[in-house]
Amino acid sequence: MRYNTLMQKGWLAVFGILMVVGLGGLFLLWRSLQVPVYTPLAPQPSGQSVVGNAADDSDPFDITITYTNDGYSPRDITIAQGTRVRFLNAASETTWPASGVHPTHTLYPEKESTDCLGSSFDSCRGLKPEEFYDFTFYYPGRWPFHDHEHAFHSGSITVTASSTRAQQ
Numbered sequence: 001m002r003y004n005t006l007m008q009k010g011w012l013a014v015f016g017i018l019m020v021v022g023l024g025g026l027f028l029l030w031r032s033l034q035v036p037v038y039t040p041l042a043p044q045p046s047g048q049s050v051v052g053n054a055a056d057d058s059d060p061f062d063i064t065i066t067y068t069n070d071g072y073s074p075r076d077i078t079i080a081q082g083t084r085v086r087f088l089n090a091a092s093e094t095t096w097p098a099s100g101v102h103p104t105h106t107l108y109p110e111k112e113s114t115d116c117l118g119s120s121f122d123s124c125r126g127l128k129p130e131e132f133y134d135f136t137f138y139y140p141g142r143w144p145f146h147d148h149e150h151a152f153h154s155g156s157i158t159v160t161a162s163s164t165r166a167q168q
Contacts, residue, residue, distance in 0.1 A: 061086040061134050065155065067095040067127075067147065075155035084136045085157065087123070094126030095153075097133050100144030102151040108143050121145070 061084045066073050069091045079085065087097040099108035099121040108121035116124035123133035126149055137143065140161045146154040 060084070064088050065097075066090050067097070067153070069093070071150075071153035072145075072147070072155045076158070077155075078158040078160060079137060081138055081140055081159055081161050082136065083159070084134055087127070087133045087135075089127040089129055089131050092129060094128055094149060096123055096126045096148035097145055098122040098148045100146055100154070102146050102148065109139055122148075 063077065063079060063083060064086045065077065065088070067087060067089045072087075077085075087095075089095045099119045108119040116122055121135055121137075121143065127133055137157060137159045140159045142156055142158045144154060144156045
């Protein structure tokens with residue numbers, strides 16, 4: 001009889017351990033299935049976009065992405081937060097630099113009520129040869145861009161929060 005009591009206590013102990021392990025596993029599974037709470041990005045200064053003609057420009061900028069008949073050069077750059085990028089049209093036809101994704105231009109998070117499409121990272125019109133579009137990038141991240149008129153011409157700008165300025 002004493003043997004049966006020990007066996008019952010042993011099985012109860014095993015059952016208790018299995019319950020604790022099982023409940024712990026369920027808790028971990030439940031935690032992994034939780035959707036994280038969205039935290040919006042902190043407001044940043046406006047991108048301060050500028051459109052102009054390269055021949056009579058004295059406005060400062062940090063780095064140039066040149067558009068040619070073959071597309072953007074360089075296609076992919078890494079810059080520091082707050083860097084002003086100039087998109088210069090050196091092609092024989094117009095170009096319209098804008099945030100990805102074609103045709104909505106909504107990937108760059110900044111949007112003002114005066115913006116033409118999905119974000120403020122958008123020249124809002126085709127640039128004629130020798131015209132430029134400047135945009136200052138304040139949001140860290142990787143921001144794809146494209147030519148709205150020739151969507152197969154594209155690139156990306158990676159914005160870091162570091163103090164390193166404009167690297168190609």
